[in-house]
Amino acid sequence: MGNLIALIRPKQWTKNLFVFLPIFFAGQLGNQASLINCLLAFVAFSFAASAIYCINDVLDVEEDRIHPKKSKRPIASGAISIPTAIVICVVLVSLSFLIVYLFSTTNKMQQMFILACYVVLNLFYCFYLKKIAIIDVMTIATGFVLRLIIGGFAADVELTHWIIIMTYLLTLFIGFAKRRDDLVLQKNNGTILRKNTNRYNLEFINQVLCLLGGITIVCYIMYTVSPEVIARFNSPHIYLTTIFVLGGIVRYLQLALVDEKTGSPTEILIKDRFIQASLVLWILSFYLIIYLNG
Incomplete structure (x- = not known):
């Protein structure tokens, strides 16, 4: 059982909390039916993501065996065989679609389409796209946008361009x-851990991180002072939430450039108190603005 849990990586399911962002920002958390549909979408997406982890580990088994951390994964260590992992993958994908088809009450076909897009996109990623520098990261980011979209369909909420950007x-x-x-x-190890790392170097990535960090902060500020956003939330104080976004991004840059500890975003979220505090305060501030304003 321990090896199965390690294979499907439930810790990574925290990434799928993006599914709940549309219902949160729409102020519909109190809508029980919509919340249940979002929870179903979260579980379905989590199973689909775990299925992709299985396929990825099967394809990367040789590379994982030379990685200091990934060598302990069930397939790389030999604890779970490749045929067994493929069967688990098929079961997880089937459960993912069945959950939406049998239990969801909103936009079933649209949600299933998004799940299919996610699975197909990530199959392409596992087999080919992860070998192409820049495209590999863009594909991962697209997966998070798909999480938002399925959350919007589950809650029957229209997404704004701001949340997607x-x-x-x-x-x-x-x-x-x-x-x-x-x-x-x-x-540090002198071993090539990814096939596309020859198209990256530290100087390039350092510049990209600073560029993206700056753009993200500027876009967020533009979002908080946008007249349409102020009108939607009926509050002129949204700009105050910028402090938490700024703190979180700068802290992440510190972890990357100073401490060199950015291997797993999920582990950082679980362990880093500064980022935890920034995230909690950001969510709390929006909760106060959306649900307790007036």
Whole structure:
């Protein structure tokens, strides 16, 4: 059971919390039916993501065996065989679609289409796109946008261009920080851990991180002072939430450029108190603005 859990990586399911952003920002958390549909979409997307992890580990088994951390994964270590992993993958994908088809009450076909897009996109990623520098990170960021879209369909909420842009920029930033960590490991171990790392170097990624971090902060400020956003939330104080976004991004840059500890965004979220505090305060501030304003 422990090896199965390690294979499907439930810790990574925290990434799928993006599914709940549309219902949160729409002020519909109190709508029980919509919340249940979002929860179903979250579980379905989590199963689909775990299925992709299985396929990725099967394809990367040789590379994982020379990685200091990934060598302990069930397939790389031999704890779970490749045929077994493929069967688990098929079961997870089937459950993902069945959950939406049988239990969701809003936009079933649209949600299933988004799930299919995610699975197909990530199959392309596993087999080919992850070998192409820049495209690999852009593909990962697109996966997070798909999480938003399925959340919008589940809650029957129309997404704004702001939430899509901000999600894409932020996940691009985090994706490149993770690539930097791979380069640092490669430099320290003298072993090529990714096939596309020859198209990256530390100077390039450092500049990209600073560029994306700056663009993300500027876009967020533009979002908070946008007349349409102020009108939607009926509050002129949204700009105050910028302090938490700024603090979180700068802290992530510190972890990447100073501490060189950006291997897993999920682990950082679980362990880093500064980023945890920034995220909690950001969510709390929006909760106060959306749900308790007036």
